[in-house]
Amino acid sequence: MAQTVTSKKMALAKAINESLRRALDADPKVVVMGEDVGKLGGVFRVTDGLQKDFGESRVIDTPLAESGIVGTAIGLALRGYRPVVEIQFDGFVFPAYDQIVTQLAKMHARSLGKVKLPVVVRIPYGGGIGAVEHHSESPESLFAHVAGLKIVSPSNASDAYWMMQQAIQSDDPVIFFEPKRRYWDKSDVDTEAIPGPLHAARVVRAGTDLTLAAYGPMVKLCQEVADAAAEEGRSLEVLDLRSVSPIDFDAIQASVERTRRLVVVHEAPVFFGSGAEIAARITERCFYHLEAPVLRVGGYHAPYPPARLEETYLPDLDRVLDAVDRSLAY
Amino acid sequence: MTVESTAARTSRRSAGNKAGTTGTKRTTSTAKKAAGARKSTEPALVQLLTPEGKRVKNAEFDPYVAGITAEDLRGLYRDMVLTRRFDAEATSLQRQGELGLWASLLGQEAAQIGSGRALRDDDYVFPTYREHGVAWCRGVDPTNLLGMFRGVNNGGWDPGGNNFHLYTIVIGSQTLHATGYAMGITKDGADSAVIAYFGDGASSQGDVAEAFTFSAVYNAPVVFFCQNNQWAISEPTEKQSRVPLYQRAQGFGFPGVRVDGNDVLASLAVTKWALERARAGEGPTLVEAFTYRMGAHTTSDDPTRYRHDDERAAWEAKDPILRLRRHLESAHHADEGFFAELETESEALGKRVREAVRAMPDPDHFAIFENVYADGHALVDEERAQFAAYQASFADEDGGE
Numbered sequence: 171m172a173q174t175v176t177s178k179k180m181a182l183a184k185a186i187n188e189s190l191r192r193a194l195d196a197d198p199k200v201v202v203m204g205e206d207v208g209k210l211g212g213v214f215r216v217t218d219g220l221q222k223d224f225g226e227s228r229v230i231d232t233p234l235a236e237s238g239i240v241g242t243a244i245g246l247a248l249r250g251y252r253p254v255v256e257i258q259f260d261g262f263v264f265p266a267y268d269q270i271v272t273q274l275a276k277m278h279a280r281s282l283g284k285v286k287l288p289v290v291v292r293i294p295y296g297g298g299i300g301a302v303e304h305h306s307e308s309p310e311s312l313f314a315h316v317a318g319l320k321i322v323s324p325s326n327a328s329d330a331y332w333m334m335q336q337a338i339q340s341d342d343p344v345i346f347f348e349p350k351r352r353y354w355d356k357s358d359v360d361t362e363a364i365p366g367p368l369h370a371a372r373v374v375r376a377g378t379d380l381t382l383a384a385y386g387p388m389v390k391l392c393q394e395v396a397d398a399a400a401e402e403g404r405s406l407e408v409l410d411l412r413s414v415s416p417i418d419f420d421a422i423q424a425s426v427e428r429t430r431r432l433v434v435v436h437e438a439p440v441f442f443g444s445g446a447e448i449a450a451r452i453t454e455r456c457f458y459h460l461e462a463p464v465l466r467v468g469g470y471h472a473p474y475p476p477a478r479l480e481e482t483y484l485p486d487l488d489r490v491l492d493a494v495d496r497s498l499a500y
Numbered sequence: 501m502t503v504e505s506t507a508a509r510t511s512r513r514s515a516g517n518k519a520g521t522t523g524t525k526r527t528t529s530t531a532k533k534a535a536g537a538r539k540s541t542e543p544a545l546v547q548l549l550t551p552e553g554k555r556v557k558n559a560e561f562d563p564y565v566a567g568i569t570a571e572d573l574r575g576l577y578r579d580m581v582l583t584r585r586f587d588a589e590a591t592s593l594q595r596q597g598e599l600g601l602w603a604s605l606l607g608q609e610a611a612q613i614g615s616g617r618a619l620r621d622d623d624y625v626f627p628t629y630r631e632h633g634v635a636w637c638r639g640v641d642p643t644n645l646l647g648m649f650r651g652v653n654n655g656g657w658d659p660g661g662n663n664f665h666l667y668t669i670v671i672g673s674q675t676l677h678a679t680g681y682a683m684g685i686t687k688d689g690a691d692s693a694v695i696a697y698f699g700d701g702a703s704s705q706g707d708v709a710e711a712f713t714f715s716a717v718y719n720a721p722v723v724f725f726c727q728n729n730q731w732a733i734s735e736p737t738e739k740q741s742r743v744p745l746y747q748r749a750q751g752f753g754f755p756g757v758r759v760d761g762n763d764v765l766a767s768l769a770v771t772k773w774a775l776e777r778a779r780a781g782e783g784p785t786l787v788e789a790f791t792y793r794m795g796a797h798t799t800s801d802d803p804t805r806y807r808h809d810d811e812r813a814a815w816e817a818k819d820p821i822l823r824l825r826r827h828l829e830s831a832h833h834a835d836e837g838f839f840a841e842l843e844t845e846s847e848a849l850g851k852r853v854r855e856a857v858r859a860m861p862d863p864d865h866f867a868i869f870e871n872v873y874a875d876g877h878a879l880v881d882e883e884r885a886q887f888a889a890y891q892a893s894f895a896d897e898d899g900g901e
Contacts, residue, residue, distance in 0.1 A: 201687075232714070233710070233713050235713065235714070237676065237706060237707055237710055238676055238679075238710030238711070241673065241675075241676025241677060241707060242677075243680060245676060245677040245678060245680020245681035245682070245683065245684065246680040246681070246684045247680075248681050249680070249681045249683075249685065249688070251684055251687070265706070268673070268707075269707070272673065273668075273670070273677070278874055279654065281658070281659060281871075282656065282871055283870070283871035284659065284660065285666075286874045318872060320877070340874075341874035341875050342874050342875050369878065415877070416878040417878075417879075418878070420878075
């Protein structure tokens with residue numbers, strides 16, 4: 171199938187930049203706000219050039235106060251704006267956690283549906299970049315537990331582009347977890363494509379022996395695992411979940427009914443992680459299809475370690491393959 | 501201890517500052533006089549009506565109530581009386597078991613009616629959970645305020661209908677929403693203003709400090725209206741601040757003023773002044789309405805454990821309704837017929853509220869699953885369906901009998 175001329179190769183960070191640019195262009199109510207998002211273009215340059223082109227009232231450098239950023243974004247949304255706010259790093263979202271959990275998530279229900287808060291909270295997350303403390307965490311489960319929020323995480327540039335478009339168009343608050351260690355990974359983005367539903371999972375590699383389910387930064391790893399397993403004659407299916415709230419359980423179920431085995435991979439700690447919820451629900455849905463218990467690979471129940479230890483902490487090829495072996499051994 | 505540590509007890513006004521204000525360039529000679537007339541330990545506060553109901557001149561703020569008529573004054577009086585009646589009815593309804601909880605505004609009527617009546621229709625209000633008087637001014641049906649206290653909803657009115665946001669229970673959160681909304685007004689090029697209510701306890705919250713910062717940096721058209729009712733449940737204001745609260749504004753770069761919160765006229769005038777500043781592009785203002793929570797924090801509270809009756813007695817002498825009544829009577833602005841008619845109206849309101857609350861139905865079970873998301877969510881749909889099946893299983897049992 172021939173690629174259209176609208177498709178071009180770009181890095182994941184650039185895809186988000188292009189998506190924000192398109193949204194700012196299309197809707198005067200869209201505003202981008204956060205620390206250093208203006209002149210600097212954000213510490214990862216995701217908002218590079220946007221303030222220059224759309225001005226300081228559309229691309230807003232905020233005071234260094236996360237609760238203030240999210241709290242004022244809520245106020246702007248009440249006034250009819252569609253703010254896209256940046257939290258500079260995963261570990262810095264917690265001053266805003268109160269506003270996100272008690273206000274952003276609940277105001278629609280509190281108002282019996284009269285108030286809508288179309289706010290996107292962008293959070294670069296995850297490890298693997300050799301950073302100092304608080305710069306490598308994966309707090310998605312802390313948000314998934316809260317009704318009223320939607321949580322997504324793209325794994326590639328094309329999804330980053332389109333999922334950002336859809337998140338901005340959503341009338342619900344969306345926490346948009348950006349896999350920071352994949353910011354510079356390039357892939358094709360078709361800016362004229364018709365995207366699938368925001369919260370639908372996608373089979374990125376078909377297989378018959380076992381399903382690997384992941385999202386964000388771990389999708390690439392799972393594809394590498396599938397390559398390695400193929401050399402050993404094992405056919406693994408890789409499912410990119412894309413959304414953590416809601417989770418596309420139908421897609422996982424369909425895959426597991428084919429492969430009968432499931433390993434969930436995420437950087438976040440395994441304990442009370444999204445893998446735990448997936449394991450419970452898939453066990454309920456697929457009890458008679460499963461040949462092995464649902465296994466999980468993720469971070470340990472320990473603070474995210476210093477950079478020199480993060481390769482030990484993070485799921486890698488061997489740890490996932492080990493889980494695959496254990497599952498297949500049943 | 502630093503030199504600044506004495507600030508809580510010692511007035512540090514310079515001769516150039518207006519009485520009870522900080523951070524403003526305005527100066528007046530009357531202000532200095534008013535300041536000088538007070539004990540040095542107490543910061544001056546703007547007052548236009550004394551507790552005895554005597555109208556006192558204030559060159560700075562008189563212009564903001566210059567056009568006020570006898571009818572307007574009767575209107576303010578009516579607002580306060582009906583608000584107090586409504587509040588008393590709600591307290592009774594809680595005692596009767598019709599409401600789970602009530603947060604009374606008793607004693608704060610002047611601060612709320614004065615500030616509430618200073619607003620234009622296109623202004624936007626962000627209340628705490630105690631702004632029943634402001635809600636009244638905005639035209640929110642008082643019975644709508646009771647749903648959340650009865651437990652049938654978490655806020656049953658349309659915020660856009662009267663530009664009166666839902667009650668916010670988490671302390672201080674709404675000051676940031678107000679600031680963001682005000683930033684939006686600026687972007688729209690409108691001349692509306694926003695008023696954010698909060699209390700002395702909330703002044704300790706980080707969100708309030710962040711709201712001050714954001715509003716100052718963006719010069720947002722917002723009035724921070726702090727009702728200092730002296731008590732954050734059991735903790736006196738001294739546990740929240742070493743400086744009078746209005747002085748907090750100075751460090752953020754905008755004016756703060758303390759107004760007699762039991763003086764409806766002064767509350768009206770000062771709020772109008774602050775709103776006009778906002779409309780004129782002069783940015784935020786902090787108004788500290790010095791008042792008193794006459795009742796308990798809520799119906800679940802027991803103030804006898806932490807404060808003395810004599811304190812309440814001292815504040816009763818400064819009652820907001822009583823002082824306006826004295827003024828109306830001495831100025832012959834109202835006759836017996838007015839007060840009698842208001843009494844009748846007041847009782848009718850109590851009856852209407854009572855009947856409305858008792859008739860308020862419990863919500864349908866499925867309301868749990870409604871409005872969780874604007875665009876829907878697969879898990880909510882799944883759980884709703886599971887719950888429906890569970891409910892239906894009882895119907896099947898009933899049918900089988």
